[in-house]
Amino acid sequence: MVAATLAACLLILEAGLRIASPPPPFDPRLPLHPLVKRELHPVLRGVSPVSRFTTNKWGMRGDSPPKNWNESFTIVAVGGSTTECFYLDDSKTWPAQLQQRLRARHPDSWVGNGGLDGHSTRGHIVLMDKVVRKIKPDMVIMLAGINDLGYSLENRDIPLNHFERFHLKYWLFGRSRLVQLLHLWKQVLFNRVTVIKNTAHGTFEPRPMQKPESLPARLEEALPSFPAYRENLKIIIAMARQMNVRLLFMTQPLLFDDTPAWRNIEGGMYWIKESDSKVSAPTVWKMLDIFNREMVSVCAGENVPCLDLASRIPHDERYFYDAAHFTEAGAALVADTVAQYLEENRLMPY
Template sequence: MPKKLKLILINSSILLIGIILIELCFGGWFSSSNQLSNLGIIKDAKFEFDVRNLYATKKQSITYTRDKFGLRGISTYNQPEKIKILTVGGSTTDQRYLDDSQTWQEILEKTYRDNGKEMYISNAGVDGQSTYGHLKSTEIWFPKIEKLQPEIILFYIGINDFYRVNSDAKYDDIQQMESGGFVSQIKDKSVLYNAYRKLKGIQKATKFEVGHRKINFSRTPYTQEEIVNEKLLEIYDKKNLTAFKSRVKKLIVYAKSVNATPIFITQPTLTYRIRNGVVYGTEATKYLEEKYAYNGVGYYKLLSKLNDAITEVAGKKYVINLSNEEDWNIMDFYDYYHNTPIGAKKIGEKIYQNLTELGFVK
């Protein structure tokens, strides 16, 4: 055997052994805890974050806590049996940079108490998750939490599904999810694959400005002009919405299987503002898949398609529409998507008001 070929084989063997050892030690092949960690679920942790660079605050830092089950909530800490409302969503549900006492879940719980009602609410938000990730939570995470029997599950969704276009939609294929198989096992359990996925997510978050950062809205121009690529509209109508509705249906099936009522909440964002029925969107043109142009008004049009799909599948009685509220302003957000404590307070109070109007508060 040539010396060069022998060297290549030896190095390849060492690399392969190294990959196998990493997967065995840190992957989710034998450890459910590692599997949850690889999927972005933090357990039994307490962090202090300096938030002065994100929004005006009297406190230099906030406390972010997750219990041993991976849930966030003061009154339900390590007590899943108390949970009456479970909230599921991405970073706008997780609220990484709001104090434990400032999340919209805590405001919602306090509003119940202020109205003479006892309600225990827990936060199962995971930064970066779309409805695909929420389905994985129902499959891999929630069944492992003993005594978790919520009466209501609030799904706060839409924004993270907006960017799942074209090649991403292939990964979101509902048939692939149902068939499982080796590829699905790798995506669920491989530490290396999930490290790649997280790095790709960070790159995408930076590109589309969905990561946590302070936006100077006084320097952000808005326009009434709509920019949205016709091909992008076609992809949404023919492909994305079909897959999205399938995922929403499966979330409903899960909620009902655990005897919980599924309620969906559409998400507000400052990529657009609505005033007197007129939509004003951010002026800057952005691109999906490097070729499909849209601006803030176009974003509103596409997000509305997702919200309409939720209503079509879940039914109007089970949808709280916060996306079209006209009173969102720059005090409510520190970037286009994430809320300040003021915004979270408004969300919690609005959810309570809507739950009352829909007949879910008695």
């Protein structure tokens, strides 16, 4: 009797929560929280001291999805934190500035920012399956590589994410609004405040190498996440074709470069757990360039457009406040470069 009463109460509570706090529009395990409103006060080079971070009904940064969806030219930007641009104002992220530039010639353009902090190509596959498959935009623009490299720099195996786990708690999390809110109660209240970030970004400060690097003769041997990255790109391409969604890949730019000025500087990135063996800034760039070259190669083989953004954005502090995240000037340059590429390659409707 007690068990039946408890079960009935839980069902009533679950139903009430779904009315008062509707679940996210896509899979609840994707951190796309709708209608977030937050004022930020970043202290970062090249970033305004006050910025707004808001999301639309889909949990993406950017304008609300157009009501005339099928008559508009719709783009979803997919990536990690270098796409999300968390600390930049809503209007200054590169997806928002791209939309502004496209609307000058194509007023019905819309760009949704689906960047998610920490997502690698594995996470991009999930977003393609759970979000892109559902809303079917005209195009996906994907900036990828830095977080895939991160797994190698952390010198650890790629962990399973929620989508690859099948224990009871993950089954419950995906289906119960009560469980979701209990999990997020410190972070999200009825989907109207942002998830609290565990770590804040910081401006890059160079530190000298303390000892020589220890690297294999072939740098690829130090990149255990590289084979999965290649396969994930091919999976994403196949998914986009199956969905009939256009796809544009972009290589990841970096502040670091393979020049004498960087040679004895540590290539650490604060969002990546440091391994015992440190690598220099030029080595990090050469490692990322391996991922970038592979993206260009896979796209060429699959006849998929690829903008080599890494070759277009200078390795300059004007454009990065840390190793990989864009300043406002950097985001503006990315938007200019992408808009020009779309027009020159006739990827926009005419």
